[in-house]
Amino acid sequence: MAEVLDVAVVGGGPTGLLLACELALAGVRVQVLERRAEPVRESRALTLHPRSLEVLALRGMEARFLERGRPLPTGHFAMLDTRLDFSVLDTRFPYTLFIPQAVTEALLEARARELGVAVLRGHTVEALRQDEEGVALEGTSDAGAFRRRARFVVGADGARSAVRQLAGIPFPGTEVTRTAVLGDVVLGAPPTQPALGIVNPHGGVMVVPMAPGVHRIVINDPLREGVPLREPVTLDELRESCARIAGTDFGMKDPRWLSRFGNETRLADRYRDGRVLLAGDAAHMHFPAGGQGLNVGLQDAMNLGWKLAAVVKAGAPDALLDSYTRERRPVGDALIRNTLAQTALMGATQETLALRAMMSELLRAPKLNREFADAISALDVGYGALDVPEPQVDTPLLPGWSGRRLVDLELRQDDGTDVPLYSALHPGRWLLLGLREQPDTPPRWEPGWPSNVMHLRARAPAGREELQGVGGMLVRPDGHVGWAWAA
Ligand SMILES: Cc1cc2nc3c(=O)[nH]c(=O)nc-3n(C[C@H](O)[C@H](O)[C@H](O)COP(=O)(O)OP(=O)(O)OC[C@H]3O[C@@H](n4cnc5c(N)ncnc54)[C@H](O)[C@@H]3O)c2cc1C
Structure with missing residues (x-):
């Protein structure tokens, strides 16, 4: 009987490659099946935005990208005259990094191979059938027909996704009109x-x-x-x-x-159907305005990777996988809406030009400019609490913290050394961050999951008012707060 993979990722574009990295980091047996025999040389995307750079920094990969790209401290919305000021954003990466997609893909593929992922080029998936225990895939390669069986399959196979179609996930939207x-x-x-x-x-x-x-x-x-x-x-x-x-x-x-x-524009009805999941362009398709598609794909991969690994390897409840659609589909929906708005604003009629002038004027207001910058850079993306049992702690859980994105805080440890929060997350595991002066009783949670939690006791940096009164937190592997509790 052929080996059963934990996960087969269909599509070795940026989304599939980052997802494979995340899975391999957690010890998941994963293969990438990619139709193209050779890497693509043309670059559709040119941009990595602040949240994507944070995602890469969460795994210690950012330096490879920074040295190949060129930072520009702004972004744009519909090419309006007033650009979006990224320099004021609360991040270690307050800029757009101009880097061709082909370079991004090459760097991600190199990292995937370092982590032991088999990226199988020239493999086109053509059939898919799922049952209670797994998913069977069939396709063709230069060497002839191939079959794979995996416990889960992720369709990261782009806007015309075969996986999405074979799984029968509707992709409603509008045809090209422009x-x-x-x-x-x-x-x-x-x-x-x-x-x-x-x-x-x-x-x-x-x-x-x-x-x-x-x-x-x-x-x-x-x-x-x-x-x-x-x-x-x-x-x-x-x-x-x-x-x-x-x-x-x-x-x-x-x-x-x-x-x-x-400008064909579509959003998948759901990002999960049983053992089949969708990520990146396979789940959302839109006019490429504001340089966002690849970025949102990377962020989908980050959200899905640790969840899928936790279910496959660490006995996490299946509901964790449902949270992927709940957390990421609204982001896809917002992406669709902002690109539609930008497409409308990119018209050249007298009325549109008047609207553009008005919007440009409005964007001079720092607060509004910041809101648009936060949205295009994806730093505004936050989630709610995960639908899994919450930890038991000896002080009250703090409302409004679950799902928040954490910036790369510079944390001071007891021995006086500083550690950036993101470097503590490089292994891709949950982090129990104790922020009290004195060691305290660690929280208790359902046996079994989250498992393999890392511990760090440190003091929050001065000037972070929002952390006053926070005793500690369980930080998700993607750098969002799981739960925070009072000091
Ligand atoms: C003109 C243009 C400019 C853009 N500019 C930007 C930008 O500046 N910034 C930005 O963020 N985004 C931009 N985008 C969007 C960006 O290119 C995409 O969002 C991004 O490529 C999506 O990545 P992905 O991995 O999800 O899908 P893809 O890159 O489409 O990768 C899917 C992969 O799956 C493979 N595949 C397909 N079918 C199968 C199959 N049946 N079996 C096996 N493999 C299969 C394909 O060969 C491909 O390698 C732009 C898009 C366009 C068109």
Whole structure:
């Protein structure tokens, strides 16, 4: 009888690769089945946002990405003139990191392989059947047909997800009504701004540097937004639209990649069906506005990884897996709504331009700018309490803390050394963080789970008013609070 995997991850894009890292870190037997024989060289995404960088830092991976990317202390909403100020965000990473998706994927794949994950390229999944104990997969590879059996399967296989379709999970939404184009090109006369956005009655043009000597140009041209996705993009098309809208084609030449993309928008009805789960683009699809899709996929993977590992390896209750849909689908829903709003704002009609001017003005108010920045950077994502028995502690549990994201606090230990909270979470396990002056009675929880909890006693840094009166907390492996209790 063939080996039964704990988890088969279908799709080796950024979401599937990070998920596989998380599972392997917890000792889960996991394989990634990826259709492409070779890594993809073109990069759809160019951005890693603050929460994604925090997610990587929670596992000690951030340095590899920081050294390959270029930070810009802003983000944008619908290419409005007033950019979002990321420099004021409460994070160790107050910027957008410009890094091509191909680099992100290569770094994640290297990490997955370091952790012992088999990333099987050239493996296309075509059939799926689940029963009480597991899921059977069938597909084809260069070597012929293959079969796999796993206790759980995750579809991280992108917007056209075969896993989602085979599991019968509905993906309601709207068809493409508008297309736009991009070109990764060499510019003879590049703009001086680090990120240029122009929207006027002729359309919209965005120009950002993507690699030494290469710029990404994205064009929303109202005269060509009805062109179907299948029609190839030419350099002349890009030049003409760009010159008409921006007044110059920036001397573009030597295209590395030209592509047309659209505004098809969909959200999976549920992220779990029995032993099948969805993550990343397989669960949400939208117009790529604000540079968010890959980021939300990484954050889905972080939320799902430790839960799935806990159920597979540590006897955690099955309800923990239901919390994945409960916590992440609202994030997908918010992503859909903000990209729809941005798509509307990227029109070039007189009315839209007036609305853009008004929105731009409003975004000058620091409070509003901060709210939008928190949303695009995903630092505003918080959850509620997990639907599992709460721990017994000798002081009251503090309401409003469960599910909150913790920043990377600099904690002072009894011996005077400082430890950043996130480095204490590198092993991907629960952390019991004692914040009282004196050692106290540890909390008790249901036998069996959470298991393998790490302990750290430390003092909170000065200036963190919100931690006054907190005696301790159980921190989830993804850096959100499980429960906090009074001092
Ligand atoms: C023009 C454009 C610009 C974008 N810019 C940004 C940006 O700046 N920032 C951002 O965050 N996001 C951006 N995105 C979105 C981002 O590219 C996606 O959200 C991201 O790739 C999703 O990652 P994923 O791993 O979920 O899915 P994918 O990257 O689609 O990976 C899915 C993988 O599954 C494999 N697969 C598919 N079917 C099967 C099968 N049956 N069997 C086995 N393997 C299979 C595929 O080969 C693929 O490798 C952009 C998208 C577009 C189109």
